[in-house]
Amino acid sequence: MTITFHLNGEEVTLPQVASTATLLDWLREERGLKGTKEGCNEGDCGACTVMVTDDGGSKSLNSCLLFLPQLNGKSVRTVEGAAGPDGELHPVQDAMIEHHGSQCGFCTPGFVMSMVAAHKNGATDHDDQLAGNLCRCTGYAPIIRAAEAVEEQPVPVWIENEGGDLPAPADAGAFSPRSGNELAKVYADNPDAVLVAGATDVALWVTKGLRQLDPVIFLDGCADLKEIEITDDRVRLGAMVDMNRMRDAVAPLHASYGEMIRRYASQPVRNAATVGGNIANGSPIGDNPPALIALGATLHLRKGDTRRELPIEDFFIAYGKQDREPGEFVEAVSFPRQTDVFRSYKISKRFDQDISAVCGCFNVIVENGAVTDARIAFGGMAATPKRAAHVEAALLGKAWDLASVKTAMGEFAKDFSPLTDMRASAEYRLQTAAALLERYYADVNGEEVSVLEISA
Amino acid sequence: MSVAKPLPHDAAKLHVTGTARYIDDIPVPADCLHLAFGLSTIAKGRITAMDLDAVRNSPGVVDVLTADDLPAENDVSPSIHDEPLLSDGSVHYLGQPLFLVAATSHRAARVAASKGDVTYDEEEALLTVEAALQANSRFEDGPRIYSKGDAAAAIDGAARMVEGSFDLGGQEHFYLESQAAMAMPQESGDVLVASSTQHPTEIQHKVADGLGVPMHSVRVETRRMGGGFGGKESQGNALAVSCAIVAVKTGRAAKMRYDRDDDMVITGKRHAFKISYRAGFDEEGHLQGVEFLHLVNCGWAQDLSLPVADRAMLHADNAYAIPAIRIESHRLKTNLQSFTAYRGFGGPQGMVGIERVMDHVAHDLGIDPVELRKRNYYDAPDNRVRADNTTPYGQEVIDFELHGMTDKLLDTSNYATRKAEIAEWNAKNDRLKRGIAFSPVKFGISFTLTHLNQAGALVHIYQDGSVHLNHGGTEMGQGLFQKVAQVAASRFGIGMHLVKITATDTAKVPNTSATAASSGADLNGMAVKVACDTLRDRMAAYLSEQHQCDAASVRFEGGNVHVGENVIPFEKAAAQCYQGRISLSATGFYKTPKLKWDRIKGEGRPFFYFSYGAAITEVVTDKLTGEYRILRTDILHDAGATLNPVLDIGQVEGAYVQGAGWLTTEELVWNDKGRLATHAPSTYKIPACSDRPDVFNVDLWDGKNREDTIYRSKAVGEPPFNLGISAWLALSDAVGAYGDAYPAINAPATSEEVWRSIRRVSDGV
Ligand SMILES: Cc1cc2nc3c(=O)[nH]c(=O)nc-3n(C[C@H](O)[C@H](O)[C@H](O)COP(=O)(O)OP(=O)(O)OC[C@H]3O[C@@H](n4cnc5c(N)ncnc54)[C@H](O)[C@@H]3O)c2cc1C
């Protein structure tokens, strides 16, 4: 297919791009721009970070997880384009030199681009903005000093203007639908095609699984699937809502959900990963499914002109098996507005950018001191995201006190028999899952429950 | 003078603009071949059949080589020739290279390499040190034992005793640039190799052996690495040799870089240890005798395991004068990746052992762990009380800085007050507890293989006064090139802009040692100084003769050469010397003095001097999940009279975070088949940005080396890595607050491990 995009201010049209060629490989191997580095080729190190601008603004993305067709009509800045046209350094670059933010320098282009994007957006939550950039040399302190030093400095014009005149996207064909309707048609006609949403899973099939995918349908152009609708009684998220937009939408309603997404992957991955993809991949360790189950969410599916909806927990049938027909796709997910007693706890070896060993989500409704409804769901505890039915039953109708909580904790073994793997042992999973109920009880009672709340 | 100035890294501007060139960035001819290895899928056994038709038929494949196709020696070991480049039919670990693919692109090579159809006769693999010990599978004929006095008798006669045993995991280097090499064929079978290596001479040597040519036929160049940390001391050999063989065979350039997952599966890591100890002490906590048993997981090949295990033994005392000690070290051969050099080179493992003992003793006696440590410190040179101030291996400790450093750090970090506040806070909190801990570092500087303590340099002055600088050290981010350039600029009294730092090149400086053992600036700085001083002397002799003055009075300062009453700009002076037919090129050579070491007996002076450091770390832990955070760290580190304070502080900050990562979140997990389950950054978790301490105060100790090193500075690469031990000890302190038992925490202290320790302490499970 043909695509047009801007690269460091210059228009590029590529006829006949391979649908699964990554931006990183193209930059380094075809375009001869070697500044962008490959550190892992799987979205975990950030050495390949670039800034991509579209209608939604500028954001950092991992070029190793970006297929070229996803760039159609967008604007890309690599580290070669961070400095101005006359070679004048971006303030971030100056600060990185001045504060000794580089040692071996291999991570540096990626850091610079994450920082350029954050600086442009006025973001000062540096630890979160840079959670996806690993540095093995500096211990990060000097990099954060550099990031802090430029907070007040103006955005240079060449970056400010980025995206001001986005190129008209080339006609990329039916496999790059521009709406849900177009998608419904092409997918119904080509039910064997691979859907690509944010590509944060699919790209790994290519870079690590060494697979060739054909045909591929890119969902990114379906603007209507990116809509977020918040009414008095429902929150509805289009399948193509990325994790950062989702965070912004849910955080005001359910702060704990927002906090969980803060720790979901990293800034550039969150900029790409979609809620639809996170559900549709059926992963037992995805973070949104247990949260959405606990919130009582409904999944909206569409095939051709046929739509159906189901409680999201029913979507996950078994490991690798979901209730989705060939040619059917996730259109949206929605959940009711409700009083916020929702909490989610993501347990992982590292706080940031780590897949959960256990993700426990709780939503226990208490009226007049007794439990009237309980929705408790876990990721990482079974072959699918799963409700803790016995635990819920043990709580229902009981007084909401520590004794009931302790009793219910004894029910976890009936609901789950988790696995041992490199993230955690079965024992740790089961015991901490139960302990999270105790945490939840303390949490809704207003106690300090997380080490993240403590500072020196 | 440039020395001691806080100059940024010489390549900082190149880094931030993406123009610093790494191996994979070097422009290559269009017909360059790309290489990948086909890897074993079992941990131990013999290959019964290898069908590579699908590999050969894979798109883009130009050549496929097995061991039979190699032109000369099939070995990439840095030590005892036990590491075939391609399997000789036997398989020793899961991930071992079996065959080599050359293809027209990196991806084509990887795709093809995955298509090998190999059948094996599988044998039972040894995956743990316990299993290897049982099977007597080891390097060397038996354990090495270093001892002083009668430790067993001292322990048995002591008023009190603690004992224990713990696991100390290995560590993946996770240099951001994975291993890479490139070879360009030259005429008459020669080859030019660009390699991301800490040891260009070793690459040259192995490539020469692999091609069956003399070393003079191979030239190796290394401008920089994207991180090394010891992981590029020997682990790059296989790539460079492969590229050279393919380049010579095909007449085309050949490049190889490991995909990250391949890198983690193929290459060696920090040695994992199991350490057992017994310690006897009096009621005041004075150690009387200590015994250590080190079970060292060396992996499948010897590589550098012997000196690594030796160095662990040499740091089993850390900062403490222990009257009687016995260290028994088993170097066990297992069917895992060959564990290799990693920052600290065994020293950290040895040090963790004794710091664990100190922690345990303090817990047993209920006294402040800092006080306990101070009571056992070696004596300071200006306050000698002990009759015996020698290490377990008989080296007199004559430069002990830790008394003063400890007091200063306790003061600046407000340790006593915070410790009391933490106790108070803990009394009020059940689920969350804080902990605080101090750990000192005494790290021996020099290669323990004495002959490696040598370095060469080559310095040219061009007729325009610009200086071309070359030495045997390699740049991996540590700022070595800048420090050495500062030395050169200072010797000539010129600005840094006149000094050009150039790639390490075996054709310029031969027979170099690895840039390792923190020795880079010590050795190469001195060699460069010698070369510069030779040139200065030549210039001074000539100019003084021209201007009728005493050569000894000629000064090089402020960009000028002062010759009698004449002030000649350096550039002019260079031109005059050139016209006067003075040689403006010189080599320099340095070898570390005073060293004498017998590694079998464990006696002598293996180290020229010691570097010191001290850290205090505060953490908070959660009883329910074992989650924890490092809240604050204060560090005081001894870099002697620093050559460059900002580069040194950068080394300290980075090393601390890396050291803390080793002991906390960085967990290597193999399954029961010997497959590394944590083979990617998705599962192997090095510290991320938010894992660094929120409050992170790092300062340099205002001292100078008592030995005559380059401008009295001290080596700084490895020593501060050990400061991370304070994080592990702080976790032990916090866990101890949940109950009365000793936490006996293992490393790495992942959340799960902390959770288990809390349960041990609070519930006795
Ligand atoms: C570095 C890194 C860190 C990560 N960390 C986390 C984490 O902390 N928590 C977590 O939960 N996940 C994490 N992930 C996984 C990943 O981000 C998610 O699974 C992601 O949400 C997938 O969304 P996507 O839009 O990128 O999907 P894609 O990769 O585009 O697609 C994923 C799958 O869903 C299908 N699909 C996509 N959209 C639809 C649709 N609308 N209808 C039907 N099928 C569809 C695709 O065909 C494919 O099978 C991480 C991934 C990476 C690379």
Ligand code: FES
């Ligand atoms: S290369 Fe590591 S995130 Fe892309």
Ligand code: FES
């Ligand atoms: S500077 Fe080396 S990895 Fe960041």
